[in-house]
Amino acid sequence: MTKAKKKKNMHEDISCCCQNSQAHFLDGAMQRLDLDPAQKQLLLQSFREVTVQIPLNVHSNGQKILHTFTGYRVQHSHARGPFKGGLRFHPDVQLDEMRALAQLMTWKTALVDIPFGGAKGGIAVDPATLTEHELETLTRRFTQKMSPVLGVKEDIPAPDVNTGPREMAWIFDEYSKSNGHIPGVVTGKPVELGGLDGRLEATGYGVAHVTELALDQLDIPLKGARVVIQGFGNVGSHAALRFQAMGAHVVAISDMYGGLFNPQGIKIESAIEHVAKTGSLNDFPGAEPVTNNELLGLPCDVLVPAALEGTINCDIEPTIQAKLIIEAANMPVTYMADDKLRQRGIAIIPDILANAGGVIASYFEWVQNIQRFAWERDKVFARMEAHLSRAYTEVHQLAEAAHVDLRTAAYEVAVRRVLRAVELRGF
Ligand code: GLU
Numbered sequence: 548m549t550k551a552k553k554k555k556n557m558h559e560d561i562s563c564c565c566q567n568s569q570a571h572f573l574d575g576a577m578q579r580l581d582l583d584p585a586q587k588q589l590l591l592q593s594f595r596e597v598t599v600q601i602p603l604n605v606h607s608n609g610q611k612i613l614h615t616f617t618g619y620r621v622q623h624s625h626a627r628g629p630f631k632g633g634l635r636f637h638p639d640v641q642l643d644e645m646r647a648l649a650q651l652m653t654w655k656t657a658l659v660d661i662p663f664g665g666a667k668g669g670i671a672v673d674p675a676t677l678t679e680h681e682l683e684t685l686t687r688r689f690t691q692k693m694s695p696v697l698g699v700k701e702d703i704p705a706p707d708v709n710t711g712p713r714e715m716a717w718i719f720d721e722y723s724k725s726n727g728h729i730p731g732v733v734t735g736k737p738v739e740l741g742g743l744d745g746r747l748e749a750t751g752y753g754v755a756h757v758t759e760l761a762l763d764q765l766d767i768p769l770k771g772a773r774v775v776i777q778g779f780g781n782v783g784s785h786a787a788l789r790f791q792a793m794g795a796h797v798v799a800i801s802d803m804y805g806g807l808f809n810p811q812g813i814k815i816e817s818a819i820e821h822v823a824k825t826g827s828l829n830d831f832p833g834a835e836p837v838t839n840n841e842l843l844g845l846p847c848d849v850l851v852p853a854a855l856e857g858t859i860n861c862d863i864e865p866t867i868q869a870k871l872i873i874e875a876a877n878m879p880v881t882y883m884a885d886d887k888l889r890q891r892g893i894a895i896i897p898d899i900l901a902n903a904g905g906v907i908a909s910y911f912e913w914v915q916n917i918q919r920f921a922w923e924r925d926k927v928f929a930r931m932e933a934h935l936s937r938a939y940t941e942v943h944q945l946a947e948a949a950h951v952d953l954r955t956a957a958y959e960v961a962v963r964r965v966l967r968a969v970e971l972r973g974f
Contacts, residue, residue: 565856569647571882572897573654576958579949580966589969590962593646594630594664595622599692601670603685605677618689620668622702623649626968629700631656631663631906633707634714636682637855640669644856651877652906654961655899659938661910666702668693674709686714690721697722699731699917705909706735708855711781712747716740731916734909743912745927746905751785751853753904754875755793756932758849760939761871761896770794773810773847775869777801777839778854779818779828782875782902786851787815795849799842802827803854806842807834844868852879859884867893874898889952897954899961900938907931 570591577587601616619642622630632652645667653665670689674682696702706715715736722732730741738744745752759769772795776783779802787797796812804827807813813834821831829836843850843859844866852858853875859867864884872888872895874880880888880895888895908931915921938960946956 565647565878566643568857568878568880568882568885569650572885572954572958573650573962575951575955576962579951579955579959580962582966586966590624590965591650593621593623593649594625595696596642596646597621597693597696598642599689601685601688601692603681603688605681616670616672616685618668618670618692619645620693620696620702620704621645621649621666622696623665623667624653624965625664625702626965626972627657627664628662629664629698630666630702631909632666632668632705634704634710634718635667635669635708636672636674636710636714637669637708638671638673639855640671645669648856648877651899653965654958655903655906657961657964658899658942658957659903659907659934660964661907661934663703663906663910666704667707668704669707682714683717686717687721690718694722694725697732698726699729699913703731703909703913704733705906706781708780711735712737712742715742731913734912736912741912741916743908743915743927744921744924745931746908746912747781748785748789749908749927749931750782750875750902750905751787752789752928753907753931753935754782754786754851754853754873754901755789756904756935757896757901757939758790758851758871758873759793760936761873761894762849764943765871765894767848767870771796772849773798774849774851775799775842775845775847776851776853776875777806777842777858778852778876779822780853782905783851783853784815784819784822786853786875787813788819791815798847799837799845800828801837801839801842801854803839804829806837806839807831808837808842808845809834840866849873851875854879857881859888861887864888869893872896874901877902885954895952895954897957900935900942900953900957903938904931904935907934 597620599618604611648667656663715733718733736742774795799808846868849871850869851873856878859880942957
């Protein structure tokens with residue numbers, strides 16, 4: 548099999564596993580709620596799926612070549628408020644994966660009880676292969692084509708894999724050209740453009756907060772706990788900083804090129820500086836190199852997958868030694884691995900709770916944009932943590948009372964809320 552073909556097959560497996568996992572996790576909650584087929588169909592199907600083609604001249608080896616990129620926006624549900632969810636730029640982006648991730652956003656916003664539905668989108672592109680100017684043009688053309696389905700009361704994108712404040716600024720600017728100055732059309736913007744002070748850190752800080760709540764339940768103090776983080780992008784690096792500040796030992800971190808291990812704890816600020824200078828964690832002094840797979844199997848108290856979906860699958864599962872897994876990425880644990888890990892007594896805090904700090908902060912940014920009033924940073928984190936704590940308690944109490952795992956309980960709370968909204972509005 549050629550290398551390219553092998554890569555394609557792997558990608559198909561992950562996307563299919565992503566959809567299967569979503570369906571499996573939802574099924575547990577739907578069975579407990581005893582839903583009829585019409586209700587199930589309503590929960591499973593997307594409201595709208597938009598695919599666009601984006602032609603762009605790209606420079607390659609000194610030549611200009613026309614390339615047509617594909618962009619997606621899947622809007623799953625707006626029963627509880629406007630569609631909400633990130634935009635990712637990644638070569639593996641495709642429709643099935645967007646469907647599963649859009650649905651996940653519906654459950655996430657419902658679980659933490661913020662007035663949004665769920666959506667997800669992106670462009671199938673490796674941004675590292677484009678110049679900044681090409682990326683900006685691509686982002687602007689995507690925005691033009693999607694703008695009929697976006698809007699501050701319709702659908703509000705945000706950062707996701709390989710996108711951040713820079714891309715959100717381009718989207719805001721492009722959308723505003725034909726709709727007036729509407730910063731609330733997108734969240735995760737630079738602070739100077741109406742972005743929320745704290746949005747950048749919010750997902751990672753929220754991950755650390757939820758970890759503290761979960762460790763408390765397991766009677767493991769966060770201070771001194773050994774934490775392993777897979778993925779050192781925005782979420783992984785901010786979670787690492789927060790864990791370190793809270794007294795935990797971040798003993799291993801990794802990026803797409805490989806990982807680092809130091810049983811005494813890695814100096815996170817220095818690792819962030821090293822990545823800023825060199826572009827990767829490679830050759831970082833003061834830690835031993837490990838592969839990403841070795842990293843997942845390191846002895847630790849907390850394992851935080853903060854990269855892409857499907858990283859903890861049945862192949863990796865037998866090597867996992869953590870006591871607690873915190874899903875900082877969306878869908879990092881496949882449903883089959885999830886079953887096995889739980890049978891081994893490893894607690895898993897599901898993505899829709901673990902990484903919800905980001906979308907909660909997005910909600911604050913949206914409110915702030917509508918009110919034209921900026922909140923202080925401390926208030927942002929305090930309120931975000933209050934939302935997460937409330938959701939955590941609700942999920943934990945239901946899980947205990949119903950003798951189900953935390954993910955099933957989280958889905959049940961979320962699905963019940965979405966269904967109630969649909970009922971109240973009238974079918
Ligand atoms: N992409 C993030 C997520 O998956 C943030 C979404 C948002 O803020 O709208 O939760």
